[in-house]
Amino acid sequence: MLTRALIVVLVILNLGVALWWMLRGEPAAAPPAAPIGVAQLQLLPGDAVTPVAATAAPEAAAPALADVTPAPEPAPAPAAPAAPTPPTTPTPKAAVAAVPAPVASTPPPPAAAGPAQCLSLGPFADRAAAQAAQAKAGGALRGARLREVADAGATRYRVLLPSAPSREEAQATVKRIVAAGLSDYYIIGQGEEANAIALGQYRNREGAERRMAALSAAGFNARLVPSGGDGSAQWWVDATLATPADAASARQRSGAAQQRSLDCARVR
Template identity: 75%
Template sequence: MLTRALIVVLAILNLGVALWWMLRGEPAPAPPPPTTGVAQLQLLPATASAPTGASIASTPAAALDDVTPAPVPPPAAAPAQAPTAESPAATAVAPAPVAAPPAPAPAVAQAPAPVPAAPAQCVSLGPFTDRAAAQAAQAKAGGTLRGARLREVADAGATRYRVVLPAAASREDAQATVKRIVAAGLSDYYIIANGEETNAIALGQYRNREGAERRMAALSAAGFNARLIASGGDGSAQWWLDATLAPPADASVARQRSGAAQQRSLDCARVR
């Protein structure tokens, strides 16, 4: 019962507040802010006595307060000047100077390419009958030769040369040596079957001594001790002078100075 009474009281209070809000008057609008630069009218209180005409005439500024700022006169325009010869308008626009083309850079002198040295030439001069004659020829040649060495050629009249390994004790030993030769990568061999050189191993026959000596060098490098047998000669020995030609001398000049009867081109690797 008490709760219902409280609800009725609250409803009545809310209704009263709503009626008061609707029936209240609109608030008076606030006066607008004073405008700058405009004279303001001031009202005197009603109880004050009205001023006399003379006072109003003598003091008009007392009733009205004019705060309007005085206008600023515009600046006077500068008089127009006629264009002179020195003014930019009268000055003729001169064309821009054309830049001269750059001077060509001086050519850089290039050093001449080095001339490749001519390959060395080697020669063999001879034959001489003995070592003393070969030494005398070397002295006569003088500065035309350099790095000279003497070389003896046995059995100068030989027409062929054979390279042979000494005879083995048996056929089986000779065949074992042949297997070693094959393993070393050598070829051109056979076992002599009869005669004084039975079981010897022939390793080639050559018409010139140089080829036979190259064969012996290959066998020696492989570990075989071969020998050179010349045939068809008289058994006499000759001497040759092997050297490198000193430029600008040539082989004919060196031969004439040394007194040699022959000259032969030679591989320079044999002279070193």
């Protein structure tokens, strides 16, 4: 009897649920979600709408639109992981490179000076004219000295060694001359120059002076004997050029008519 009553109750409940399910209607569809950042249209209450507002231009109703959508908050940027700190290792003292001291620049060595060049400027009629020419040359000459030529009009020049006390001594001097590598000599046998040694005869003074310089370098004190002249004297300026290869400029500044090369050993 009880079982039958429970079955009847269950049947009634099932029928009621089925009836409610058929009579409840279709569920209202949920409004779609509004996009982010777009203003939503809100309906005002009916009593707030006036005929003027209903017939207003779309521009007048524009202020009624209000964006009530909350702005999305920017997502926090993920924190960058901290770079690992490399372990510090003590630097040994031997590994520290020494900073080299600045090296002072060494000036280039001065250029080697060329060989000295000497000359004679002249001829001048007297000592005063030679001194004036030396002053005009100025710094173009160094170590200048005046030299007098006793017989400037000579036509030939002889180089002689003084007369020896005897012929034997003269012959001993000749042996020394030969040992020095010199030639062109003879012993004068008679006259005022007996036992003198003649070492050449020259038509110009420069050749005779070169012969005397070679004899002087070998240790012989020879003398120059001019002949065939009128006995007039001339003066010359012997000097070393301050600037080599500038002989023409020195001659023009001094006003000399001639210039002659000179052995610098005779100037010192």
